[in-house]
Amino acid sequence: MTSIPKTEEVLHSLKQQVAVSVHSTRELVGKVEEAVADKERERCETFQKRQEEGKTKPGDTYEPLRRKPGLHPLPGQELGLSVRLTFWDVLHHLGRGLALSQRGASRGLAEHWGSLKYCQALGTVSDTYLRLSKEGQRIATYYKALQSEELGYAFALAVSEQILTHRYPEHSVSFVRADTALRAGWTLTSRDKAKTKTVGYPYRPQFFAEVWKPGESSRVFPIACKGNHSDRQKAYEQLASAAAHADGVHIGTWNETPALLFSTEVSMDGPLTVHALHSEGTGGWLHTPEGTPADHIGLAPEDKNPGIGIFKPGKGGEPDSSQPGCQVGPEHYEWFQRALAHVGAAGLTAFAGDGESTAALLNTRQGSEFFQDFTHASAGSVQDAGYKLLGENFEGTDHVFRLNGARVQAFSGVAKGILDALVTRAKSEKPERHADVSTYRQRVHEWKAKRHGTFWDQKWGGVVSISRDGTALAMRQVPPFQDD
Numbered sequence: 001m002t003s004i005p006k007t008e009e010v011l012h013s014l015k016q017q018v019a020v021s022v023h024s025t026r027e028l029v030g031k032v033e034e035a036v037a038d039k040e041r042e043r044c045e046t047f048q049k050r051q052e053e054g055k056t057k058p059g060d061t062y063e064p065l066r067r068k069p070g071l072h073p074l075p076g077q078e079l080g081l082s083v084r085l086t087f088w089d090v091l092h093h094l095g096r097g098l099a100l101s102q103r104g105a106s107r108g109l110a111e112h113w114g115s116l117k118y119c120q121a122l123g124t125v126s127d128t129y130l131r132l133s134k135e136g137q138r139i140a141t142y143y144k145a146l147q148s149e150e151l152g153y154a155f156a157l158a159v160s161e162q163i164l165t166h167r168y169p170e171h172s173v174s175f176v177r178a179d180t181a182l183r184a185g186w187t188l189t190s191r192d193k194a195k196t197k198t199v200g201y202p203y204r205p206q207f208f209a210e211v212w213k214p215g216e217s218s219r220v221f222p223i224a225c226k227g228n229h230s231d232r233q234k235a236y237e238q239l240a241s242a243a244a245h246a247d248g249v250h251i252g253t254w255n256e257t258p259a260l261l262f263s264t265e266v267s268m269d270g271p272l273t274v275h276a277l278h279s280e281g282t283g284g285w286l287h288t289p290e291g292t293p294a295d296h297i298g299l300a301p302e303d304k305n306p307g308i309g310i311f312k313p314g315k316g317g318e319p320d321s322s323q324p325g326c327q328v329g330p331e332h333y334e335w336f337q338r339a340l341a342h343v344g345a346a347g348l349t350a351f352a353g354d355g356e357s358t359a360a361l362l363n364t365r366q367g368s369e370f371f372q373d374f375t376h377a378s379a380g381s382v383q384d385a386g387y388k389l390l391g392e393n394f395e396g397t398d399h400v401f402r403l404n405g406a407r408v409q410a411f412s413g414v415a416k417g418i419l420d421a422l423v424t425r426a427k428s429e430k431p432e433r434h435a436d437v438s439t440y441r442q443r444v445h446e447w448k449a450k451r452h453g454t455f456w457d458q459k460w461g462g463v464v465s466i467s468r469d470g471t472a473l474a475m476r477q478v479p480p481f482q483d484d
Contacts, residue, residue, distance in 0.1 A: 005120075010404065021272065023274070032243070072280065079159070083162055093157040094150060094154035099347050122136055129272070132266060151264060156260075164211055201324035209221040213445065232275070238263035239263050246259040251286070258284050343366070357435060389460055389474055408478060443470070
Protein backbone atom coordinates (compact mmCIF):
# COMPACT_ATOMS: atom_id res chain seq x y z
CA MET A 1 0.00 0.00 0.00
CA THR A 2 1.43 3.34 -1.08
CA SER A 3 1.97 5.76 1.79
CA ILE A 4 0.59 9.27 1.51
CA PRO A 5 3.43 11.83 1.37
CA LYS A 6 3.59 14.39 4.12
CA THR A 7 2.30 17.82 3.21
CA GLU A 8 5.68 19.47 3.69
CA GLU A 9 7.23 16.89 1.36
CA VAL A 10 4.67 17.80 -1.30
CA LEU A 11 5.40 21.51 -0.92
CA HIS A 12 9.14 20.98 -1.21
CA SER A 13 8.68 18.76 -4.28
CA LEU A 14 6.88 21.59 -6.06
CA LYS A 15 10.05 23.71 -6.13
CA GLN A 16 12.35 21.04 -7.53
CA GLN A 17 13.44 21.47 -11.13
CA VAL A 18 12.44 18.61 -13.41
CA ALA A 19 13.09 17.75 -17.05
CA VAL A 20 10.17 17.99 -19.45
CA SER A 21 10.60 16.00 -22.65
CA VAL A 22 10.29 18.05 -25.84
CA HIS A 23 9.69 16.69 -29.34
CA SER A 24 10.31 19.15 -32.19
CA THR A 25 11.86 17.55 -35.28
CA ARG A 26 11.54 17.42 -39.06
CA GLU A 27 10.00 14.00 -38.61
CA LEU A 28 7.27 15.63 -36.49
CA VAL A 29 6.54 18.06 -39.34
CA GLY A 30 6.13 15.14 -41.73
CA LYS A 31 3.83 13.27 -39.33
CA VAL A 32 1.65 16.36 -38.92
CA GLU A 33 1.41 16.73 -42.70
CA GLU A 34 0.27 13.10 -42.90
CA ALA A 35 -2.33 13.78 -40.19
CA VAL A 36 -3.58 16.80 -42.15
CA ALA A 37 -3.99 14.67 -45.29
CA ASP A 38 -5.90 12.00 -43.33
CA LYS A 39 -8.21 14.56 -41.72
CA GLU A 40 -8.94 16.26 -45.05
CA ARG A 41 -9.75 12.89 -46.59
CA GLU A 42 -12.21 12.25 -43.75
CA ARG A 43 -13.75 15.72 -44.16
CA CYS A 44 -14.16 15.20 -47.90
CA GLU A 45 -15.81 11.80 -47.41
CA THR A 46 -18.16 13.25 -44.79
CA PHE A 47 -19.13 16.08 -47.16
CA GLN A 48 -19.80 13.66 -50.01
CA LYS A 49 -21.96 11.50 -47.74
CA ARG A 50 -23.98 14.53 -46.59
CA GLN A 51 -24.36 15.58 -50.20
CA GLU A 52 -25.69 12.13 -51.15
CA GLU A 53 -28.17 12.30 -48.26
CA GLY A 54 -29.40 15.71 -49.39
CA LYS A 55 -28.10 17.45 -46.27
CA THR A 56 -26.09 20.11 -48.10
CA LYS A 57 -27.30 23.33 -49.70
CA PRO A 58 -27.30 23.91 -53.48
CA GLY A 59 -23.92 25.26 -54.54
CA ASP A 60 -22.08 23.93 -51.49
CA THR A 61 -18.63 22.57 -52.34
CA TYR A 62 -15.93 20.87 -50.34
CA GLU A 63 -13.16 23.24 -49.26
CA PRO A 64 -10.03 22.08 -47.42
CA LEU A 65 -9.64 23.65 -43.99
CA ARG A 66 -7.17 26.52 -44.03
CA ARG A 67 -4.14 25.75 -41.85
CA LYS A 68 -0.97 27.61 -40.89
CA PRO A 69 1.56 26.87 -43.67
CA GLY A 70 5.32 26.47 -43.41
CA LEU A 71 5.58 24.67 -40.06
CA HIS A 72 9.10 24.02 -38.81
CA PRO A 73 10.77 22.41 -35.80
CA LEU A 74 11.98 24.87 -33.20
CA PRO A 75 15.70 25.72 -33.28
CA GLY A 76 17.74 23.42 -31.05
CA GLN A 77 19.22 26.31 -29.06
CA GLU A 78 15.74 27.35 -27.94
CA LEU A 79 14.61 24.04 -26.45
CA GLY A 80 16.78 21.00 -27.19
CA LEU A 81 15.45 17.58 -26.19
CA SER A 82 14.06 18.84 -22.90
CA VAL A 83 13.42 21.96 -20.84
CA ARG A 84 13.97 22.43 -17.11
CA LEU A 85 10.95 23.67 -15.17
CA THR A 86 9.56 23.54 -11.67
CA PHE A 87 6.08 22.10 -11.37
CA TRP A 88 4.97 25.05 -9.20
CA ASP A 89 6.03 27.47 -11.94
CA VAL A 90 3.93 25.46 -14.43
CA LEU A 91 0.89 25.74 -12.12
CA HIS A 92 1.58 29.48 -11.85
CA HIS A 93 1.35 29.75 -15.65
CA LEU A 94 -1.87 27.76 -15.61
CA GLY A 95 -3.38 29.99 -12.92
CA ARG A 96 -2.51 33.11 -14.90
CA GLY A 97 -3.91 31.53 -18.06
CA LEU A 98 -7.22 30.68 -16.38
CA ALA A 99 -7.69 34.01 -14.59
CA LEU A 100 -9.98 35.43 -17.30
CA SER A 101 -11.48 32.13 -18.41
CA GLN A 102 -14.92 32.55 -16.78
CA ARG A 103 -15.07 28.77 -16.42
CA GLY A 104 -16.81 28.66 -13.08
CA ALA A 105 -19.69 30.41 -11.35
CA SER A 106 -18.98 34.07 -10.68
CA ARG A 107 -20.00 33.60 -7.06
CA GLY A 108 -17.27 31.24 -6.03
CA LEU A 109 -13.52 30.82 -6.02
CA ALA A 110 -11.50 32.61 -8.65
CA GLU A 111 -11.03 30.62 -11.83
CA HIS A 112 -7.30 30.44 -11.39
CA TRP A 113 -7.61 28.39 -8.21
CA GLY A 114 -8.45 25.50 -10.54
CA SER A 115 -4.71 25.07 -11.02
CA LEU A 116 -4.34 23.87 -7.41
CA LYS A 117 -6.10 20.59 -8.13
CA TYR A 118 -2.91 19.52 -9.90
CA CYS A 119 -0.61 20.03 -6.89
CA GLN A 120 0.09 16.29 -6.73
CA ALA A 121 -0.73 15.37 -10.32
CA LEU A 122 2.84 15.08 -11.61
CA GLY A 123 6.07 13.60 -10.35
CA THR A 124 9.28 11.98 -11.48
CA VAL A 125 10.68 8.47 -11.36
CA SER A 126 14.34 8.27 -10.30
CA ASP A 127 14.68 12.03 -10.91
CA THR A 128 14.20 11.66 -14.69
CA TYR A 129 11.43 13.08 -16.82
CA LEU A 130 8.18 14.51 -15.53
CA ARG A 131 5.17 12.18 -15.67
CA LEU A 132 1.75 11.62 -14.14
CA SER A 133 1.78 10.61 -10.50
CA LYS A 134 -0.63 8.08 -9.00
CA GLU A 135 -2.78 11.03 -7.91
CA GLY A 136 -2.69 12.45 -11.44
CA GLN A 137 -3.80 9.12 -12.85
CA ARG A 138 -6.73 9.07 -10.42
CA ILE A 139 -7.75 12.58 -11.50
CA ALA A 140 -7.54 11.50 -15.13
CA THR A 141 -9.95 8.65 -14.47
CA TYR A 142 -12.72 11.19 -13.86
CA TYR A 143 -11.54 14.38 -15.56
CA LYS A 144 -9.30 13.15 -18.39
CA ALA A 145 -10.37 15.68 -21.02
CA LEU A 146 -10.19 18.63 -18.60
CA GLN A 147 -6.84 17.55 -17.18
CA SER A 148 -5.18 17.13 -20.56
CA GLU A 149 -6.62 20.43 -21.83
CA GLU A 150 -5.51 22.48 -18.81
CA LEU A 151 -2.08 20.88 -18.51
CA GLY A 152 -1.73 21.46 -22.25
CA TYR A 153 -2.29 25.18 -21.62
CA ALA A 154 0.13 25.23 -18.69
CA PHE A 155 3.08 23.60 -20.43
CA ALA A 156 2.51 25.52 -23.67
CA LEU A 157 2.67 28.85 -21.82
CA ALA A 158 5.68 27.81 -19.73
CA VAL A 159 7.62 26.62 -22.79
CA SER A 160 6.52 29.64 -24.86
CA GLU A 161 7.98 31.93 -22.21
CA GLN A 162 11.33 30.17 -22.47
CA ILE A 163 11.27 30.42 -26.28
CA LEU A 164 10.31 34.08 -26.49
CA THR A 165 12.55 35.35 -23.68
CA HIS A 166 15.41 33.61 -25.48
CA ARG A 167 14.50 35.35 -28.74
CA TYR A 168 13.79 38.75 -27.16
CA PRO A 169 15.90 39.02 -23.99
CA GLU A 170 15.42 42.79 -23.66
CA HIS A 171 11.62 42.64 -23.98
CA SER A 172 8.77 41.71 -21.69
CA VAL A 173 6.41 38.90 -22.66
CA SER A 174 2.71 38.93 -21.74
CA PHE A 175 0.23 36.12 -22.33
CA VAL A 176 -3.44 36.95 -22.85
CA ARG A 177 -6.46 34.84 -23.66
CA ALA A 178 -7.05 35.27 -27.39
CA ASP A 179 -10.86 35.26 -27.20
CA THR A 180 -10.86 37.98 -24.54
CA ALA A 181 -8.50 40.16 -26.59
CA LEU A 182 -10.41 39.66 -29.86
CA ARG A 183 -13.71 40.56 -28.19
CA ALA A 184 -12.35 44.09 -27.84
CA GLY A 185 -13.49 44.52 -31.44
CA TRP A 186 -15.18 41.40 -32.77
CA THR A 187 -18.34 39.51 -31.87
CA LEU A 188 -17.00 35.96 -31.89
CA THR A 189 -20.18 33.95 -31.31
CA SER A 190 -23.92 34.48 -30.95
CA ARG A 191 -23.47 33.97 -27.20
CA ASP A 192 -21.79 37.38 -27.04
CA LYS A 193 -25.28 38.87 -27.42
CA ALA A 194 -23.97 41.82 -29.40
CA LYS A 195 -25.73 43.67 -32.18
CA THR A 196 -22.82 43.35 -34.60
CA LYS A 197 -22.34 40.45 -36.98
CA THR A 198 -20.51 37.42 -35.59
CA VAL A 199 -17.20 36.26 -37.00
CA GLY A 200 -18.80 32.89 -37.75
CA TYR A 201 -15.49 30.98 -37.71
CA PRO A 202 -14.68 28.62 -34.84
CA TYR A 203 -10.90 28.37 -35.35
CA ARG A 204 -8.86 30.72 -33.17
CA PRO A 205 -5.65 30.41 -31.13
CA GLN A 206 -6.11 29.90 -27.40
CA PHE A 207 -3.60 32.61 -26.41
CA PHE A 208 -1.61 35.53 -27.73
CA ALA A 209 1.94 36.21 -26.59
CA GLU A 210 2.78 39.91 -26.79
CA VAL A 211 6.49 40.78 -26.87
CA TRP A 212 6.86 44.42 -25.91
CA LYS A 213 8.81 47.36 -24.52
CA PRO A 214 7.19 50.52 -23.14
CA GLY A 215 6.68 53.13 -25.84
CA GLU A 216 7.61 50.81 -28.72
CA SER A 217 5.86 48.66 -31.29
CA SER A 218 5.10 45.19 -29.98
CA ARG A 219 4.97 41.81 -31.71
CA VAL A 220 2.20 39.25 -31.28
CA PHE A 221 2.50 35.46 -31.58
CA PRO A 222 -0.70 33.39 -31.71
CA ILE A 223 -0.37 30.25 -29.55
CA ALA A 224 -2.48 27.21 -30.40
CA CYS A 225 -2.19 24.53 -27.73
CA LYS A 226 -3.87 21.24 -26.93
CA GLY A 227 -3.29 18.23 -24.68
CA ASN A 228 -4.11 14.53 -24.74
CA HIS A 229 -3.87 11.34 -22.71
CA SER A 230 -3.35 9.14 -25.77
CA ASP A 231 -0.14 8.80 -27.76
CA ARG A 232 2.01 10.44 -30.42
CA GLN A 233 -0.50 9.77 -33.17
CA LYS A 234 -3.04 11.84 -31.24
CA ALA A 235 -0.40 14.57 -30.84
CA TYR A 236 0.07 14.65 -34.63
CA GLU A 237 -3.69 15.06 -35.08
CA GLN A 238 -3.83 17.79 -32.45
CA LEU A 239 -1.01 19.74 -34.11
CA ALA A 240 -2.85 19.41 -37.43
CA SER A 241 -5.89 20.94 -35.70
CA ALA A 242 -3.74 23.57 -33.96
CA ALA A 243 -2.50 24.70 -37.38
CA ALA A 244 -6.10 25.62 -38.26
CA HIS A 245 -6.61 27.45 -34.96
CA ALA A 246 -3.34 29.39 -35.27
CA ASP A 247 -4.28 30.54 -38.77
CA GLY A 248 -7.63 31.96 -37.62
CA VAL A 249 -6.03 35.32 -36.79
CA HIS A 250 -3.67 37.28 -39.04
CA ILE A 251 -1.80 40.34 -37.80
CA GLY A 252 -0.56 42.20 -40.82
CA THR A 253 -0.62 40.80 -44.34
CA TRP A 254 -1.72 37.37 -45.54
CA ASN A 255 0.33 34.42 -44.19
CA GLU A 256 3.00 36.51 -42.48
CA THR A 257 1.99 36.05 -38.83
CA PRO A 258 4.39 33.82 -36.85
CA ALA A 259 2.85 31.28 -34.48
CA LEU A 260 3.67 28.63 -31.86
CA LEU A 261 1.88 25.27 -31.88
CA PHE A 262 1.85 22.71 -29.05
CA SER A 263 0.36 19.34 -28.19
CA THR A 264 1.21 18.07 -24.70
CA GLU A 265 1.08 14.29 -24.45
CA VAL A 266 0.16 13.46 -20.85
CA SER A 267 0.86 9.75 -20.97
CA MET A 268 -0.77 7.52 -18.37
CA ASP A 269 2.39 5.39 -18.03
CA GLY A 270 5.27 7.26 -19.68
CA PRO A 271 6.95 10.66 -19.52
CA LEU A 272 5.00 13.81 -20.28
CA THR A 273 6.08 15.11 -23.71
CA VAL A 274 5.55 18.53 -25.25
CA HIS A 275 5.32 18.30 -29.05
CA ALA A 276 6.10 21.73 -30.51
CA LEU A 277 6.31 23.40 -33.91
CA HIS A 278 6.39 26.99 -35.10
CA SER A 279 5.81 29.04 -38.21
CA GLU A 280 7.94 31.95 -39.25
CA GLY A 281 6.89 35.20 -40.89
CA THR A 282 7.62 38.90 -41.00
CA GLY A 283 4.22 39.87 -39.57
CA GLY A 284 2.79 40.05 -36.07
CA TRP A 285 4.15 43.57 -35.52
CA LEU A 286 1.78 46.18 -34.12
CA HIS A 287 3.55 49.21 -35.55
CA THR A 288 2.59 52.38 -33.71
CA PRO A 289 2.76 55.75 -35.50
CA GLU A 290 6.05 57.58 -35.12
CA GLY A 291 5.91 60.12 -32.31
CA THR A 292 3.16 58.34 -30.37
CA PRO A 293 3.62 59.23 -26.66
CA ALA A 294 4.59 56.27 -24.47
CA ASP A 295 1.64 56.89 -22.14
CA HIS A 296 -0.78 56.58 -25.08
CA ILE A 297 -0.94 52.85 -24.33
CA GLY A 298 -3.00 53.72 -21.26
CA LEU A 299 -5.89 55.20 -23.23
CA ALA A 300 -8.95 52.95 -23.20
CA PRO A 301 -9.47 51.13 -26.53
CA GLU A 302 -12.29 52.78 -28.47
CA ASP A 303 -15.31 50.74 -29.49
CA LYS A 304 -14.19 49.55 -32.89
CA ASN A 305 -15.59 46.83 -35.11
CA PRO A 306 -12.89 45.79 -37.59
CA GLY A 307 -14.10 44.02 -40.68
CA ILE A 308 -14.71 40.27 -40.57
CA GLY A 309 -12.47 38.12 -42.74
CA ILE A 310 -8.83 37.95 -43.81
CA PHE A 311 -7.75 39.59 -47.06
CA LYS A 312 -6.06 37.11 -49.42
CA PRO A 313 -4.41 38.70 -52.46
CA GLY A 314 -4.99 36.88 -55.73
CA LYS A 315 -2.14 35.15 -57.55
CA GLY A 316 -1.69 34.17 -61.17
CA GLY A 317 -4.83 35.84 -62.39
CA GLU A 318 -6.94 34.73 -59.41
CA PRO A 319 -9.06 37.51 -57.89
CA ASP A 320 -8.51 38.85 -54.37
CA SER A 321 -10.72 37.13 -51.80
CA SER A 322 -11.83 37.28 -48.18
CA GLN A 323 -11.08 34.21 -46.07
CA PRO A 324 -12.83 33.44 -42.76
CA GLY A 325 -11.20 34.66 -39.55
CA CYS A 326 -9.98 37.89 -37.95
CA GLN A 327 -7.33 40.24 -39.32
CA VAL A 328 -5.63 43.17 -37.61
CA GLY A 329 -4.60 45.60 -40.32
CA PRO A 330 -2.31 48.67 -40.13
CA GLU A 331 -5.24 50.99 -39.37
CA HIS A 332 -5.90 49.00 -36.17
CA TYR A 333 -2.36 48.25 -34.95
CA GLU A 334 -2.22 50.97 -32.30
CA TRP A 335 -5.78 50.20 -31.13
CA PHE A 336 -5.10 46.47 -30.82
CA GLN A 337 -1.89 47.09 -28.89
CA ARG A 338 -3.92 49.06 -26.35
CA ALA A 339 -6.54 46.30 -26.26
CA LEU A 340 -3.86 43.70 -25.50
CA ALA A 341 -2.36 45.91 -22.79
CA HIS A 342 -5.74 46.30 -21.08
CA VAL A 343 -6.51 42.57 -21.24
CA GLY A 344 -3.04 41.82 -19.87
CA ALA A 345 -3.68 44.22 -17.00
CA ALA A 346 -7.10 42.63 -16.38
CA GLY A 347 -5.42 39.23 -16.13
CA LEU A 348 -3.25 40.53 -13.30
CA THR A 349 -6.09 42.10 -11.33
CA ALA A 350 -8.20 38.94 -11.75
CA PHE A 351 -5.25 36.86 -10.51
CA ALA A 352 -5.12 39.14 -7.47
CA GLY A 353 -8.85 38.65 -6.89
CA ASP A 354 -9.94 42.21 -7.65
CA GLY A 355 -13.05 41.77 -9.77
CA GLU A 356 -13.98 45.45 -9.67
CA SER A 357 -10.70 46.58 -11.21
CA THR A 358 -10.84 43.70 -13.70
CA ALA A 359 -14.30 44.74 -14.88
CA ALA A 360 -13.13 48.32 -15.40
CA LEU A 361 -10.47 47.11 -17.86
CA LEU A 362 -12.85 45.07 -20.05
CA ASN A 363 -15.85 45.77 -22.26
CA THR A 364 -19.18 43.93 -22.09
CA ARG A 365 -18.25 41.33 -24.71
CA GLN A 366 -15.04 40.61 -22.81
CA GLY A 367 -16.93 39.83 -19.61
CA SER A 368 -16.99 43.03 -17.56
CA GLU A 369 -20.38 42.07 -16.08
CA PHE A 370 -19.03 38.67 -15.04
CA PHE A 371 -16.22 40.27 -13.05
CA GLN A 372 -18.51 42.87 -11.52
CA ASP A 373 -20.23 39.92 -9.85
CA PHE A 374 -16.87 38.35 -8.96
CA THR A 375 -17.43 37.74 -5.26
CA HIS A 376 -15.04 35.77 -3.13
CA ALA A 377 -12.67 36.39 -0.26
CA SER A 378 -11.09 39.58 -1.56
CA ALA A 379 -13.86 41.11 -3.66
CA GLY A 380 -13.88 44.86 -3.20
CA SER A 381 -10.80 44.69 -0.99
CA VAL A 382 -7.80 43.51 -2.96
CA GLN A 383 -5.52 44.35 -0.02
CA ASP A 384 -7.21 41.91 2.34
CA ALA A 385 -4.28 39.51 1.76
CA GLY A 386 -0.80 40.97 1.62
CA TYR A 387 2.57 39.31 2.29
CA LYS A 388 6.27 39.94 1.94
CA LEU A 389 7.62 37.12 -0.20
CA LEU A 390 11.36 36.83 -0.74
CA GLY A 391 11.73 40.45 0.38
CA GLU A 392 9.05 41.90 -1.94
CA ASN A 393 5.55 43.09 -1.00
CA PHE A 394 2.63 41.39 -2.77
CA GLU A 395 -1.11 41.93 -2.47
CA GLY A 396 -3.91 39.65 -3.60
CA THR A 397 -6.17 36.90 -2.35
CA ASP A 398 -5.75 33.60 -0.53
CA HIS A 399 -7.50 30.28 -0.15
CA VAL A 400 -7.23 27.68 2.63
CA PHE A 401 -7.87 24.03 1.90
CA ARG A 402 -6.63 20.59 2.95
CA LEU A 403 -3.77 18.77 1.31
CA ASN A 404 -3.28 15.20 2.53
CA GLY A 405 -5.25 16.07 5.63
CA ALA A 406 -3.22 19.12 6.57
CA ARG A 407 -4.49 22.68 6.17
CA VAL A 408 -2.56 24.72 3.62
CA GLN A 409 -2.84 28.31 2.50
CA ALA A 410 -2.43 29.29 -1.15
CA PHE A 411 -1.86 32.92 -2.06
CA SER A 412 -1.98 34.58 -5.47
CA GLY A 413 -0.98 38.18 -5.81
CA VAL A 414 0.79 40.95 -7.66
CA ALA A 415 3.71 43.12 -6.60
CA LYS A 416 2.23 46.05 -4.67
CA GLY A 417 3.75 48.76 -6.86
CA ILE A 418 2.38 47.16 -10.02
CA LEU A 419 -1.06 46.46 -8.59
CA ASP A 420 -1.41 49.99 -7.18
CA ALA A 421 -1.35 51.31 -10.75
CA LEU A 422 -4.36 49.16 -11.70
CA VAL A 423 -6.67 49.29 -8.68
CA THR A 424 -9.74 51.36 -9.56
CA ARG A 425 -11.81 51.12 -6.38
CA ALA A 426 -11.78 53.90 -3.80
CA LYS A 427 -9.09 53.67 -1.11
CA SER A 428 -10.24 55.10 2.23
CA GLU A 429 -10.92 58.82 1.65
CA LYS A 430 -9.36 58.83 -1.85
CA PRO A 431 -11.81 59.09 -4.78
CA GLU A 432 -12.31 56.26 -7.23
CA ARG A 433 -9.92 56.45 -10.17
CA HIS A 434 -9.06 54.86 -13.50
CA ALA A 435 -6.41 52.20 -14.02
CA ASP A 436 -3.05 53.62 -15.13
CA VAL A 437 -2.12 51.02 -17.74
CA SER A 438 0.90 53.01 -18.94
CA THR A 439 2.45 53.04 -15.45
CA TYR A 440 1.58 49.35 -15.01
CA ARG A 441 3.48 48.48 -18.22
CA GLN A 442 6.48 50.52 -17.18
CA ARG A 443 6.64 48.88 -13.75
CA VAL A 444 6.19 45.36 -15.15
CA HIS A 445 9.02 45.95 -17.60
CA GLU A 446 11.28 47.17 -14.80
CA TRP A 447 10.29 44.15 -12.71
CA LYS A 448 11.65 41.66 -15.29
CA ALA A 449 15.18 42.47 -14.12
CA LYS A 450 14.36 41.13 -10.63
CA ARG A 451 14.67 37.58 -9.40
CA HIS A 452 12.07 35.21 -10.79
CA GLY A 453 11.46 31.47 -10.55
CA THR A 454 10.40 29.06 -7.81
CA PHE A 455 11.95 29.22 -4.35
CA TRP A 456 11.43 28.15 -0.76
CA ASP A 457 10.77 31.22 1.38
CA GLN A 458 12.04 30.36 4.85
CA LYS A 459 10.39 33.35 6.54
CA TRP A 460 7.01 32.81 4.92
CA GLY A 461 7.35 29.07 5.36
CA GLY A 462 6.39 27.78 1.95
CA VAL A 463 7.00 27.45 -1.77
CA VAL A 464 6.85 30.65 -3.84
CA SER A 465 6.82 31.21 -7.60
CA ILE A 466 7.55 34.75 -8.76
CA SER A 467 7.01 35.49 -12.43
CA ARG A 468 8.64 38.00 -14.75
CA ASP A 469 5.32 39.90 -14.84
CA GLY A 470 5.36 40.64 -11.10
CA THR A 471 2.81 38.01 -10.06
CA ALA A 472 3.34 35.47 -7.29
CA LEU A 473 1.80 32.11 -6.42
CA ALA A 474 2.68 30.77 -2.98
CA MET A 475 1.58 27.94 -0.71
CA ARG A 476 2.43 26.99 2.87
CA GLN A 477 1.14 24.73 5.61
CA VAL A 478 -1.13 26.38 8.18
CA PRO A 479 -0.40 25.60 11.83
CA PRO A 480 -3.14 23.43 13.40
CA PHE A 481 -5.85 25.09 15.47
CA GLN A 482 -5.15 25.29 19.21
CA ASP A 483 -7.72 25.66 21.96
CA ASP A 484 -7.47 28.77 24.08
